[in-house]
Amino acid sequence: MASRPRPDSALAKVAGRRNAAAMRYSIMLAAFSVAFASPAIAQQTDDPGxxxxxxxxxxxxxxxxxxGTRHTLSSQTDPERGIGAAVDWALAEFARISDTCGNCLDVMPIGRVVEADGRRIPQDTLVRNAVAIQRGVERPDEVIIVQAHYDSRVTDPLNATDAAPGANDDGSGSVMVLEAARILSQRQYPSxxxxxxxTGEEQGLYGAGILADWVGEQGMTVKAVLNxxxxxxxxxxxGFCDAEHVRVFSEGLRADSTERLRARQRRFGGENDSPGRNLSRWLADVAEDYPDGMQVRQIWRTDRMGRGGDQIPFLDRGYPAVRVTVAVEDYEHQHQDLRVEGGTTYGDTVDELDWTYLTRASQLNMRALDRLARAPMPPVLSANGAVRTDTQLQWEHVDGAGYYVIVKRRTDEPHWREGEGMILSFETSASGAERPVGSMIEKIVPVRADDWIFGIAACTFGPVCSPVSSAVPGGAFYPLPVDSED
Incomplete structure (x- = not known):
């Protein structure tokens, strides 16, 4: 697989490659000691995959x-069959995992009663998610969400009684989430x-909407959602097979866009620089670091043709989110009654799974989650290049960052070019907090802004770098305020 230029490929050599004349801050060896407050965290460099x-x-x-079935409309009270028993078991399993890490997980059902919608919720129905939260030790309000939908269905979306094993759709994602909790809970992370x-995905993405609302109510900052x-x-x-790739779907224009933002994007760019799109690029780079592992084929649309998934409610609320899914779909083994018809076997059963593929896809998730939880939040970058022959880049320091990498690409290029690192001097405030000398950071790039799109990643000295945030309207990794002018 051909390798493309990558923003983090120069990180290990950043000090030797920097242009001293362009630096606005001196380099201090002491800066390396402040990458993380906890030495234990800084030493976590093994491969959880x-x-x-x-x-x-x-x-x-x-x-x-x-x-038997995990249909959202199935029994909530049967102790052995249906969605109620399934969610109870998942909560108990999360609790058992938490016991192995000293109760490091907050386990809770997050849900509500969804009113009948006249479509796939024929009567008021409890939609209950099984959730476990591993609190960050430095930036607990900065969160990464890894999720899968737990409910299943057969051909008729209202059939809540027939067997619906839902092995691939989406038992495969569900077992990966449980495995992620087992592995990553044995570590500590800043985020x-x-x-x-x-649950409720097959009935209208209800569970994802409930969780997205809850996250917002808690005042959390969402760095990434891996659905x-x-x-x-x-x-x-x-019969076409591809065991080497997962597809990662990402939106182009932001779902939470405003009329003013769309007008600015038409003039100044940003159609291909949503936070989700840059998260997709970042995931592809993570995969390339493991050439024998699962690779990423980026699909630059929100979801498949005529389909949807649980990343969409998060996108609607302005959170960076992507869908991770198989490289090719087997339609006879999803959303089907269990049967043999015309010599073809239908049904989403365990015997149709590729366990090697699922294991490798799970490994990619572990590696990505590990990096996301250690990386700082992507900064908010602005670029000023109007009527000048260079470009002024400005951003505010983000917590946990030891240095930054500036990247760029021409407006018609799909991927970021190799980046240039910028290490900062730090000072200690009266409260003991360590911040760069001046929280607003500036860099002058000697190229005309009209021809380029700029981005920035925040890095620790591990090094672990965040996804890139683009200096275009709507490029920041934060929901847009209702009255936003950006």
Missing amino acids: LEVSEERLRADMDTIVGF TIIYALL NDMIGNSCGSD
């Missing part, structure tokens, strides 16, 4: 499909990780 256990994935899958098994929906098979309905 290697800890993924196919045996555990299989065992969880057997339990999950054993509930918070939320592990979520959502894993069907990550367990490698061959499609037509």
Whole structure:
């Protein structure tokens, strides 16, 4: 697979490559000591992907499909069959995982009663998500969400009684989320990780909307949402197979855009620089660091043709979110009644899964989550290049950043070019907090802004870098205020 230029490929050599004349701040060796407040966190550089256990994935899958159906409209009270038993088991499993890490997870059902909608919710229905929260030790309000939908269905979306094993759709994502909680909870991270098994997806993305609202009510800053929906098979309905890639879907124009923002994007760019799009680029770079592991094929649209997933409610609220899914879909083994018809077997059953593929897709998730939880928040970058032959870049320092990498690409290029690092001098305030000398940081780039799009990543001295935030209207990794002019 051909490698493209990457913003973090110069990180290890950043000090030797910097242009001293362009630096606005001196380099101090002491800066390396402030990458993290906790030495234990800074030492976590092993590969959590290697800890993924196919045996555990299989065992969880057997339990999950054993509930018969996980349809959102199925029984909430039957102790052995239906969505109620399934969610209760997931909460208990999260609690058991928490016991192994000294009660490091806050386990809770996050849900509400959804009123009948006249479509796929025929009567008022409790939609309950199983959620476990691993609080960050430095920036607990800065969160990464890894999620999958836990509910299942057959051909008729209102059939809540027939067997609906939902092995690939989306038992595959669900067992990965449980495995992520087992592996990553044994570590400490600066940022918070939320592990979520959502229900109500097949009835209208209700569980995701409930969780997205709850996150906003808590005042959390969402760095990334990885929605894993069907990550367990490698061959499609037509016999075409691709065991080397997952697809990552990302939106172009922001779902929370305003009329003013769209007008500014038409004039100044930003159609290809939403936070989700840059999260997708970042995931592809993470995959390339492991050439023998699962690779990413980026799909630059919000979801598949005529389809949807649980990343959409988060996008609607302005949060960076992507869908991770199989490279090719097998339509005979999703949303189907269990049957044999015309010599073809239908149904989303365990025997149709590719366990090697699911294990490798899970490994990619572990590696991405580990980096996201250690990386700082992407800064908000502005670029001023009007009527001048250079470009003024400005941003405010973000907590946890030891240095920054400036990247650029021509307006017709899809990927970021290799970046230039910028290490800062730090000072200690009267309160003991360490910040750069001057919280507003500036860099002058000797190129005309009209021909380029600029971006920035915040990095620790690990090094671990955030996704890139673009200096275009709507390029920041934050929801847009209702009265926003950007």
